[in-house]
Amino acid sequence: MERLNSWIARLVFVFLYLPIAALIVYSFNSSEVSYRFDGFTFRWYAELFRDQMLLESLRTSALVGVIAAVLATVIGFLSAFALVRLRVKGRAFFVGAILIPLIVPEIVLGVSLLTVFSSAGLPTGIVTLVLGHVVITLPLATLVLMGAMSSLDPSLSEAATDLGASPWVTFRRVLFPLLRPSILAAFLLSFTTSFSNIVISTFTAGVGTTTLPLRIYSTLRTGLTPELNALGTLLVVATLGVILLVGVAQMRRILAGPRP
């Protein structure tokens, strides 16, 4: 049974990579209709960079992603600092409140945001997209930074204070450098989450602010094109880059909790 379990698990790993492998292989397929594999080509990658609508949506997604991720990281940092370092009262309450968006199904968040934006007279566009994306990325950024701050050795900042450093100097010279990798991780995770979001964007994007996933989705409704395979391959490579930047050890702590 133990061996059967291991074999099933190995098959699952194959299952996880089969679609990605097909995507990559077919992105180099020279056949027009993606029906069978004809030969090797870079053509679809070249066409990708000539698709103005796609590039436009890429710009929108990048802009929204950067703004939302910066906001989520800053707000998440302030919250984590207050909750972990300053030990405000009602910690469980605040943590619970910040984590609500992780529990509420995204589609419910999306439609309720749409309802409120339209009754507030706020036209859908970059602003509504950013607001929606901050909601879903804030809990992630806060969790990452809270984890990082609570694993810091408190004696480090105590030592700095004992040596006469002001709170600000302690923060800038001791805490910030120690937290830099986690701040980067919080930013990158928030950016990735925003960049690939489709549910919230469906309800918060406006005319002229189509994000990349929305563009891909509307293209797909008329059929899969070889360029999309090329685009998908580039996005897989970008994901690998993000994971390498965040670091394997940190990634594991974020997703599977601290070492028992």
Added chain:
Amino acid sequence: MVDVNTPRTSRAAGYLMLLPAVAVITLLVIVPMVVIARDSFAVSDPLGGNLGGFTLDNYAKLLDPVYAKTLGYSLGMAALNAAVCTVVGYIVAYYIATRPAKTQPVLLVLVIIPFLTDFLVRTFAWITLLGSGGPFISLLRLLGVEAQSLVPSQLAVTLSLLYAFLPVAVFPIYASMRSIDPSLKEAAADLGAGWWQTHARIFVPLSASGLASSVMLTFVPTLGVFVIPVLLGGGKDPLVGNLIVTLFTEFRNEPLGAALSMVVLVLMLLSVAAAGLILRARSGSARAGRSRSPKKASAV
């Protein structure tokens, strides 16, 4: 640091630092949900416009066969997906947790890569894999099976739902399994427990929190999916998510869409409460179990 010297001012500073987050959650999560809860009881004109007032008509309309059928199908698919994800997630999490300490992070990253890959890319990769002329159809032809395309099909929908949610199931189960003392497994083996017995009496109970989280994070969220039924199912069998999108963006029937959203939200709250109850019961019995562990061990 600051809290040692000036506790009071630092507390005040703490609340000030929490202000932006509280503002985001209040204005962009709580208020919108209250508004939508309110809208779900609003009277709608024949075109679906929101007339205010109070009625239960929207909820009654959900019992209409058209909506009830989608709701029933969605609950079935969500239950199936949650069950498959949790069982497969358990198998994978157990496999990872029992590897040498050095291999574990590598295997975990192999689960993280597809998880962080763009959701739409993960979905349309299945069209490439299972679609006409794709590798899977070519393989079937090679084996002499006549097939055109597996997209759209129920199988494609089921597989890509599993693919989309499996990592979400693996992480919490792995996290809870990692804290299980490996010597328990050896002890069980020494006492003559078989594979099934070891799992039924040690690994499943001790990873109950992870299993509960896994069901919670896969069941209700599956209801809200709208991309997969369109792209891989051809739109023939919509999930609740498709219905909500249609009601809000095409029919503009806000009150009815709001009522459907409330159903999803209440189901999610129920599943969170159920998971919470399971966790509390588990931690209670674990504490009790520890005090009488010698007796339990001899029973194995």
